[in-house]
Amino acid sequence: MSFLLHIEQLVAGWQQPATQPFDLSLSAGEIVGLTGPNGVGKSTLLAALAGRASVFSGRVEQRPGLRLALQTQEIPPLDGLPLSGRELLALTGATADGLPPWLAERLDLRLDRLSGGQRHYLALWAILQAPADLVLLDEPTNNLDAAGVAHLTAHLRDRAKAGAGMIVVSHDAAFVEGVCDRVLLLGARDAK
Numbered sequence: 361m362s363f364l365l366h367i368e369q370l371v372a373g374w375q376q377p378a379t380q381p382f383d384l385s386l387s388a389g390e391i392v393g394l395t396g397p398n399g400v401g402k403s404t405l406l407a408a409l410a411g412r413a414s415v416f417s418g419r420v421e422q423r424p425g426l427r428l429a430l431q432t433q434e435i436p437p438l439d440g441l442p443l444s445g446r447e448l449l450a451l452t453g454a455t456a457d458g459l460p461p462w463l464a465e466r467l468d469l470r471l472d473r474l475s476g477g478q479r480h481y482l483a484l485w486a487i488l489q490a491p492a493d494l495v496l497l498d499e500p501t502n503n504l505d506a507a508g509v510a511h512l513t514a515h516l517r518d519r520a521k522a523g524a525g526m527i528v529v530s531h532d533a534a535f536v537e538g539v540c541d542r543v544l545l546l547g548a549r550d551a552k
Contacts, residue, residue, distance in 0.1 A: 362388045363423055364494055364525040365409075370418035372401065372408035377416045379404055384527075384544065388493065391516060391526045393536040396546035402529040406430065406496045409527070422494075429492035431484055433499050435476075443471050445482050454489030460511045477503045484512065488519060495519065495526045501535050513539045 369381040379401030386392055394402045407413035409420065410430040445467040449456055456464055463478055463485075471479055480503040488495065501509050509532070516526060516539050530536050536543055 366421040368419045371416045388523045393540035393543040394529045400546040427492045429490040430496045431487045452486040454486045497528045501532045
């Protein structure tokens with residue numbers, strides 16, 4: 361395995377710190393899960409690694425030339441947007457190869473005609489197919505049924521075997537157990 365990311369005592373947030381100091385080393389092909397109660401900064405840590413949130417202290421060392429893909433919990437509004445699933449994949453450089461049949465057969469429909477779970481999985485697929493060395497996923501199983509979670513689990517393992525490293529934030533304990541090589545539990549912040 362080769363080094364992708366090394367984090368020491370990272371404290372991240374938005375206008376002020378929102379996390380406790382965090383340490384992590386991640387290698388290519390490794391999937392690490394982050395779990396813990398709401399409000400401890402799991403999503404904020406991903407945002408900081410992607411350059412969207414502030415780093416207040418600590419050190420982040422990345423492999424030179426690291427390519428990163430981030431999936432967030434934010435869902436863009438789609439009403440009235442005349443974009444099909446196939447067009448979304450083309451815009452992101454993703455292919456439909458490997459999509460589950462229940463979604464592949466619906467690619468020519470407009471995105472606003474798909475169910476919430478179908479749109480969510482299609483957006484996940486576009487991110488997972490991106491040419492990234494490090495994939496950051498924030499609650500990827502939200503809005504997915506059992507078939508979607510099973511397909512996602514298998515695909516994440518395949519991406520890891522191909523050399524991508526992943527950090528997965530999730531409250532879905534069964535998913536985290538099934539897909540992650542190791543799991544880090546972030547604790548509640550100290551009351552002051």
